[in-house]
Amino acid sequence: MERTALDLWVGMFVVAGIGALVVLAMKVGNLSTYNVSESYQLQAYFTNIGGLKPQASIKSAGVLVGRVTGITLDTERYEAKVVMSIDKRYQFPKDTFANILTSGLLGEQYIGLAPGGENDMLKAGEVIKKTQSAVVLEDLIGKFLYSKAEGSK
Amino acid sequence: MAVVRSLRGIGARVINAVWRIGFGSRFFLMTLVYSGTSFRRFRLIVREMFSSGVMSLIIILVAGMFVGMVLGLQGYETLKRYGSESALGTLVALSLVRELGPVLAALLFASRAGSAMTAEIGLMKATEQLSAMEMMAVNPIARVVAPRFWAGVISLPLLTAMFSSMGVFGGYVVGVVLIGVDEGSFWSQMQAAVDFQHDVMNGVIKSFVFGVAVTVIALFEGYDAPPTAEGVSGATTRTVVESSLAILILDFILTAFMFRGD
Numbered sequence: 039m040e041r042t043a044l045d046l047w048v049g050m051f052v053v054a055g056i057g058a059l060v061v062l063a064m065k066v067g068n069l070s071t072y073n074v075s076e077s078y079q080l081q082a083y084f085t086n087i088g089g090l091k092p093q094a095s096i097k098s099a100g101v102l103v104g105r106v107t108g109i110t111l112d113t114e115r116y117e118a119k120v121v122m123s124i125d126k127r128y129q130f131p132k133d134t135f136a137n138i139l140t141s142g143l144l145g146e147q148y149i150g151l152a153p154g155g156e157n158d159m160l161k162a163g164e165v166i167k168k169t170q171s172a173v174v175l176e177d178l179i180g181k182f183l184y185s186k187a188e189g190s191k
Numbered sequence: 192m193a194v195v196r197s198l199r200g201i202g203a204r205v206i207n208a209v210w211r212i213g214f215g216s217r218f219f220l221m222t223l224v225y226s227g228t229s230f231r232r233f234r235l236i237v238r239e240m241f242s243s244g245v246m247s248l249i250i251i252l253v254a255g256m257f258v259g260m261v262l263g264l265q266g267y268e269t270l271k272r273y274g275s276e277s278a279l280g281t282l283v284a285l286s287l288v289r290e291l292g293p294v295l296a297a298l299l300f301a302s303r304a305g306s307a308m309t310a311e312i313g314l315m316k317a318t319e320q321l322s323a324m325e326m327m328a329v330n331p332i333a334r335v336v337a338p339r340f341w342a343g344v345i346s347l348p349l350l351t352a353m354f355s356s357m358g359v360f361g362g363y364v365v366g367v368v369l370i371g372v373d374e375g376s377f378w379s380q381m382q383a384a385v386d387f388q389h390d391v392m393n394g395v396i397k398s399f400v401f402g403v404a405v406t407v408i409a410l411f412e413g414y415d416a417p418p419t420a421e422g423v424s425g426a427t428t429r430t431v432v433e434s435s436l437a438i439l440i441l442d443f444i445l446t447a448f449m450f451r452g453d
Binding site: 044045047048050051052054055056058059061062063065066067093 | 237238240241244245248284288346348349350352353355356357359378381382385386387390391395
């Protein structure tokens, strides 16, 4: 077996193809902002999660601190149980408030964490007690119409 | 009588089609069975990768670049109306990585490399090279078909990745450099929206499936071609038609499985 010019061309072709994949992963995709190793899990119960999806971002003061990893319906209390994986670098007090917010008027939904003032920090696997559900537009309109009807009487 | 004759004609066509599907499936299975031998002679695969992969580079890169540029231009015109030009990167990257990249690269590959494969094998058959190989106890499927099959299956995902990257670059050139969309939001919105596993890897899986479909159709048409000049030219046409249809139909099926809203 000898090396030929053909091998060089095919080698260049394969390298370019894999390079393009790496570009797609790093520059176009989100692989470069992916760190799975250093995180811990928190849970929260919401009466209504609206349009929250797995992989939705979790932000505190606008900074991305983690991602939603799982959403299930807890049939004991009939509330949505949201599992969040939070970056190990960030610790939150026990009385942290979890809100489901919307980025922009029609944007993606995410969880906003508003830290409280307690000194004890939430540990891995613990539950965030204070939560606020997503604002559902239909409910809002319903409330508005109801209050209008009340007022006009 | 004319009715009977036309009915007979339809029946013959149907039976012939089923026959071909059966023979094609057996052909595909034989190709897989004999791939072991062709992997032991990897040099053959490398040579076919040169003729189907490397030689398709220029058309893939240029086409990808221009598709991305068109996407950038059209996307900008539409997004501007809603004041969300910053989502241009998302639009370009998602449509390329998920759909346009795999589909267009496969269509180009089918017409550039697939038709060549059919013509080559059809001519080999017409000039009785395949029978000569059988005479020498060389299995033509192991020696001729399987290396081309694997070369196509390996090349197409690589070509698709290059097509998509070139397309994103084309969208960048038009959107950011020429029109002046903010560069930071172009890339950051794109990175926020494109998920490596969900989008990029599914695109790779798609192109792999298309690679299998295109090469099997091309090789089978060549192998099954009537050994005449007319037969080979007809087989080449059928390769392009059938593989284009197969790509588009498979794309719908795969998309329905992969991106069914979650």
